Amino acid sequence: MKRRLNSKNPASLIIGLVVLAILAIAILGAPLLAPYDPVAQNAAERLEKPSDKHWLGTDRFGRDILSRTLHGGQTTLLSSLLALCAALAIGLLVGMAAGMFHGSALDHILMRIIDVLLAFPFMVFAMVIAGLFGTGLVHLLLAVVSVWWVSFARLTRSVVLHAKNETSYAAAKVLGASNLAIMRKELLPKAISPVLILATFELGTLILSIAALSFLGLGAQPPAPEWGSMLADGRAHFFQAPHILIGPAAFIVATVLAFNLIGEGLRDRLDPYEKLEL
Amino acid sequence: MSCDNHAEALEVKGLQVAYEQNGRRTTVLNSLDFKLGKGEILVLLGESGSGKSTIAKAVSGMLPPSARIGGGSLRVGAERISDLGKPGIPWERIRGRGIAMLFQDAQSALNPVMKIKDHFKESLLFHGLASPEEAAAISAAMLERLNFKDVRHILECYPFQLSGGMCQRICLALALCLEPAVLIADEPTSALDTVSQKEVLDLLRRLQREMGLTVLLITHDIAVANAVGSRVIVLNKGVIEEEGDTRTVLTRPASAYTRELLAARNRIARPARGLSPAAGKPVLEIVRLSKTFGGKKRVLRQVDLTLNEREILGILGQSGCGKSTLAKCVAGLERPSEGSILLRGAEIGYLKGKARRETSKRIQLVFQDARASLNPGRTALQLVQEPLQYLRIGGKEEREALAAYYLSEVGIADEAQTRRPPQLSTGQCQRIAIARALVLRPDILICDEAVSALDMSVQAQILELLQRLQRQFGFSILMISHDIRVLRAFCHHIAVMSNGSFGERKQESGRLHESRQPHTQLLLKCAGDMEDGLV
Numbered sequence: 001m002k003r004r005l006n007s008k009n010p011a012s013l014i015i016g017l018v019v020l021a022i023l024a025i026a027i028l029g030a031p032l033l034a035p036y037d038p039v040a041q042n043a044a045e046r047l048e049k050p051s052d053k054h055w056l057g058t059d060r061f062g063r064d065i066l067s068r069t070l071h072g073g074q075t076t077l078l079s080s081l082l083a084l085c086a087a088l089a090i091g092l093l094v095g096m097a098a099g100m101f102h103g104s105a106l107d108h109i110l111m112r113i114i115d116v117l118l119a120f121p122f123m124v125f126a127m128v129i130a131g132l133f134g135t136g137l138v139h140l141l142l143a144v145v146s147v148w149w150v151s152f153a154r155l156t157r158s159v160v161l162h163a164k165n166e167t168s169y170a171a172a173k174v175l176g177a178s179n180l181a182i183m184r185k186e187l188l189p190k191a192i193s194p195v196l197i198l199a200t201f202e203l204g205t206l207i208l209s210i211a212a213l214s215f216l217g218l219g220a221q222p223p224a225p226e227w228g229s230m231l232a233d234g235r236a237h238f239f240q241a242p243h244i245l246i247g248p249a250a251f252i253v254a255t256v257l258a259f260n261l262i263g264e265g266l267r268d269r270l271d272p273y274e275k276l277e278l
Numbered sequence: 279m280s281c282d283n284h285a286e287a288l289e290v291k292g293l294q295v296a297y298e299q300n301g302r303r304t305t306v307l308n309s310l311d312f313k314l315g316k317g318e319i320l321v322l323l324g325e326s327g328s329g330k331s332t333i334a335k336a337v338s339g340m341l342p343p344s345a346r347i348g349g350g351s352l353r354v355g356a357e358r359i360s361d362l363g364k365p366g367i368p369w370e371r372i373r374g375r376g377i378a379m380l381f382q383d384a385q386s387a388l389n390p391v392m393k394i395k396d397h398f399k400e401s402l403l404f405h406g407l408a409s410p411e412e413a414a415a416i417s418a419a420m421l422e423r424l425n426f427k428d429v430r431h432i433l434e435c436y437p438f439q440l441s442g443g444m445c446q447r448i449c450l451a452l453a454l455c456l457e458p459a460v461l462i463a464d465e466p467t468s469a470l471d472t473v474s475q476k477e478v479l480d481l482l483r484r485l486q487r488e489m490g491l492t493v494l495l496i497t498h499d500i501a502v503a504n505a506v507g508s509r510v511i512v513l514n515k516g517v518i519e520e521e522g523d524t525r526t527v528l529t530r531p532a533s534a535y536t537r538e539l540l541a542a543r544n545r546i547a548r549p550a551r552g553l554s555p556a557a558g559k560p561v562l563e564i565v566r567l568s569k570t571f572g573g574k575k576r577v578l579r580q581v582d583l584t585l586n587e588r589e590i591l592g593i594l595g596q597s598g599c600g601k602s603t604l605a606k607c608v609a610g611l612e613r614p615s616e617g618s619i620l621l622r623g624a625e626i627g628y629l630k631g632k633a634r635r636e637t638s639k640r641i642q643l644v645f646q647d648a649r650a651s652l653n654p655g656r657t658a659l660q661l662v663q664e665p666l667q668y669l670r671i672g673g674k675e676e677r678e679a680l681a682a683y684y685l686s687e688v689g690i691a692d693e694a695q696t697r698r699p700p701q702l703s704t705g706q707c708q709r710i711a712i713a714r715a716l717v718l719r720p721d722i723l724i725c726d727e728a729v730s731a732l733d734m735s736v737q738a739q740i741l742e743l744l745q746r747l748q749r750q751f752g753f754s755i756l757m758i759s760h761d762i763r764v765l766r767a768f769c770h771h772i773a774v775m776s777n778g779s780f781g782e783r784k785q786e787s788g789r790l791h792e793s794r795q796p797h798t799q800l801l802l803k804c805a806g807d808m809e810d811g812l813v
Binding site: 167 | 609638642647652655714
C-alpha cells in the first residue's frame, strides 16, 4: 500500500525529457526561431501588449520579449550547466578524497571548510565576490561554483564511507588495488548515480539562483538578454505591463520543472533500494 | 468459532506461488499442502531455491510485490483464509497473535535506537495485551523464563550491546509474549555459532514441551533439523520430497533427493583422505599479535600461531572471538596494534602503500559472501583479471589466458566465463573468487568462513575443489570457521580461539577431542549433541 505510486513509472522521466527537449530546441534554435534581433530597440513599440506581431509583447525599449527570452535562455542554461559541471567535478573529487582518507587530517580540514560554506548565506557570499571582483557573468559563476560543490562533496563522502564497509572494497584491497584504482573502479561508480540524481534537482535551484543574482544586477550586464535580468527590467513596469515578466518567468518555471521531473524519474530508476525488490 | 477445536495450529492447502520479473514467470511453489499440529515442531528442510522461505512469507503475507499467488488456503488457529491470492486479508490481525516470525538476522530485526524494554512495550501495547505498567512485569517474566540472567540490565540495553544469540532469544521472547498460535522461525540459527545455536534450539524444544509452543522451523542445516524437529518435510524445488518422523527421514531416507543431501553432508564429515600431515618449513609466523580497536576494545590478545608450507590449518571459534580480525591483520586489511606477522621471516604487519600491495601476491583472502566481493557488472573473465591489472602483471593477452586457465581449473567452463555474477549461482561465485585469489599464485590462501553460507552439496564441492587445488599448487590454507565439522574434515591442524587468544597450541585435527581446554570441549559437545543420532 505504501509503495509510491510513481515508482517504476517512467511518466515523470518522459514528461521531463520531452519538456526539456522542446525547451532545448527553442533555446538552441533561437537564432533561427526568434522573430527579431534580441537587442534591437524600437522606440515606436515600447511596452506593447502581446499581439500577432510580438507574441509576448515588447519591453520598455521596444525589444521583442519572445526573442529576448529565447536568446537569454542560452546564457542562463549554458551558464548553469557549466556551473553545475564544475561544482560536480569539485564535489566528487573532494568527497572521494575525504571519504577515502576518512578520519585523516585531510578529511577533517575538507569537512570543516564544507561546514563553514554551508553555514554561510549563499547570496551574501555571491555579493561579496561581486563586490571584490566586480559584476559580470563569469564572477557570478565563480561565486555559484565556489559554494555549490559542498552538497555534492557531502553526498559523495557518505556514499564512499558506506561503500568502504562493503566486501567488494576489502576484496579490491586484498587483491592489491592501489588507492587510486579503488577510487576509480569501486567507489566512483557507486557515487555517480546518487550524485547525478542530486545534480538534476540542484540544477533547478541553480537556474533560479543565477536568475536571482542576475535580477539583483550581479550577473549578465545589459543589453545582453538573460532571464533573471529580464525580470529585473520588467519589475519597474510591472503594473503598467505585467506581460513583460511572463515570458522569462514561464521559461524559468518550465526549465526547473523539467529538471525536477527528470531528477525524480532518475531517482526511481537508479535508487539502489528499489533494486532490492525481487 | 468452530475451528477452535481443530487439532492443527496451521493448515496450508494448495499453495501456489510464482515470481514474475521482466515478464518472465518462475514458479516457486506448486500446489503445496501441509499441516502443523498444535504443540508440534515441524522442520522444513531444503537447499536454497527450494521455496522454503517463500512458504514462510506467503503464510505471513510478506511476499514481495513481484510474487504472484496462484491460489491456496490458510488456516491459523481460528482464522481461515480461503484464497491467499485475494487482496484485503487482515494480516495485522494474523501477524503477531496468529503467526509470529523469527528471522535469521535477529540483530537487524530489532530497532537499534530502541531499548529492549521498549520493544516489549511497543508490541504488547499495539496488540492491546497490557497497560504500560504491566508491560514491564510481563517482559521481565518472559525473559526469566527464557534463561536470561540479569534481566533488569538487559531490558535497559540497546540491541547492539547484545550478542547475536542473545538478540535471537530476545526476538523469541518478544514473539512469545503475544502467545502466537504458530511461531515461524526462518533460519533462526544460521547466523549463530554452534554454542549459541544449540542454546536457541534447546530453548525452542523446552518451550514446546512446557508451553505447548507450535513451531514451523525453516532450515537448510540437517544438524539443526536433527536437533530440534519431531517431524520434517524435505523440500526440493517447491515440491515435498519426503515427509515424516525426523529420526526416520534422516537415518532411513525414502527419497533419492534426501539420500543425496545426507550423502553430501557425509562427504565432508568423513576425514579427508590423501591429506599428508604437513611437515614443511614455516611460511607464516604470528608472534604475540594484539589488536585493539578505538584504544580500549581488545580483540586480539598476544596471539601466537605458525603456519607451515603446504599445511591446511583451521581456526575454530565462536562469533566475536576475533578470528576474522586475525584474518584481516594477516591479509593487510587491519594494522596490528602490537606484535608481528612474519611471512617467510619478513615483517608484513605494518607495511604501507606499494609494499603492502606487493604482499597481495603472497597472501590472498576468500570472503564468506563471494557474491558481494565481486563487481556485478563484470564478467567472470574480467573479474579474474582484476588482480593482474591492479599489480600490473603481464600483458593483455597473457592476463586473459591466465584468467581463462584458472577459471577452468576451478570448474567454470568456457561459456560461463563470459557471464556476470547475477547470472551465476552462489557456488559459482565462490569458485570465481577462488580463481581470482589463485591467479596471483599466493603462498597462503585465507578462507574466512568461505563455505559457511553455502548449501550442503555445494559446500562439499567447494571443499573438494580447495583440496585438489592445494595439492596441485602447493599453497598453505588458513581456514577460518565456526563449523567444527568442516574443519575436522578439511584441515591438518586446528587451533581453537576464544576471547581473542588461542588457549593452546594447534592440534592435529583427528586428536582435537583429546584437548583439555574446557572451551574446546564445550564446542565439541555442542556440535556432537546436534548431530547425535545422525550417521
